[in-house]
Amino acid sequence: MRSDPTQFALTAPASLQAVLAQLAQNPGTHIPIAGGTELMVALAAGRLPRHSFLSISHLPELRFIRITPDAIHLGANTTFTDIRRNPTIAADLPLLTLAASWTGSIANQNRATLGGNLCNASPAADTPPALLVYDATVTLISSGAAPGEIVQRTLPYRDFYLAYKSTVLRPDELLHTITIPRAYSVHRHFLRKVGTRNAQAISKTALAALALVSESPATTSDSPSTTPCARHIQTIRLAAASLADRPIRLYATEAALQNASLAPAHLDATLRRARAAFATEAHPIDDIRSTARYRTAVAANLLEDFLRSLTT
């Protein structure tokens, strides 16, 4: 049953400080609402837990794309359309542009924010795998002791999630900035989403990958299948959606592939080691969108596709 809108409070405090002050006053009483494309669906379904909302969508302090020589800084209210229209993001972080283009229809992308996608903490969301392989950091803000003072803390985005639909955000905190290094111009970028259909489908699983391939001698090789002068993986980062209760980096698979050979004679061994490591850290579930077996099998195939693509 749809909820009755008269039962909900919603205000739009005039400034970021005012929002933070209200969040701090009675932590847990108010929920921030940005583009509303998650919360309004929950409202329609009658499953909104709390009844008081603070709109943050009108705050210019949260909607910005700042480009510096070393990094791209995205305000939490950056919409998927803002991301798709930015040529520097398309050039430097193609996986983010691609993920943004998948997040529902154009009408949805015009409202939906990057901050909302991360804070909603769905294990199936589209932008987290890309941000995980790009090693993003997140800056969280809250009210300080002095009136109007804003305190912030910055942490690696890979440490943002605690469990299913749970993040490190305290009830008095807002996500303010997502920062991504501009360090991947010579890397290979890969992102594949498998859903029921192309348009507007939540993923069954998705894999993002970033790797640096080298032909020069490997420096710290202790793996038997590595031939020093042959083509090999110098660095690799892997992240996935819907393989666990939250978006995850695949650290064990990454470790297994560090300095792994891509030479034709060793490729099968590399793929075997990758699949074995992957099996230890993929823990998907059965749900309405897919089964655990399907998810594991498909994601492992995506991983193999990526690794094979590195041989040329």
Add this chain to the structure above:
Amino acid sequence: MTTIHLTVNNQPHTLTVPPMKRLLDLLREDLSLTGTKEACGEGECGACAILLDTGSGPELVNSCLIPALQADNATLTTIEGLAPDAALHPIQQSFLQAGGAQCGICTPGMILATHHLLTQHPNPTEAQIREGLSGNLCRCTGYMRIFESIRQAATETAR
């Protein structure tokens, strides 16, 4: 209840409404603009699409997912306001000519999505048409006549 100011189809309005009331219901109930339709009520179908300008230009949005308060001080265009006078907008004309509308429930959203598409891409490719309309579902036409309407509208507005 909260008092909000907004401009709809060039008409300024001041309304006192529950702040979480859906913009869709505000348009249909408080302003009697029933051209904006409701089908899914959860952002999947585009029947409730309108153009909303909150300061950075008009964007296509689904009004069933927007609380009334978030349209405070905004400028909106609904299907009723697309053609400035009694005549049809060229996009409406092309939907009429190419048979892009049958029962008509999806049509206001289809036409506003087309308007948004042609603003971004005056000469859209087939892929751009399909992506631009991917958030609009139709149970009647089978989409081919809608795509044809959009191609005609693009030719018409390019003239």
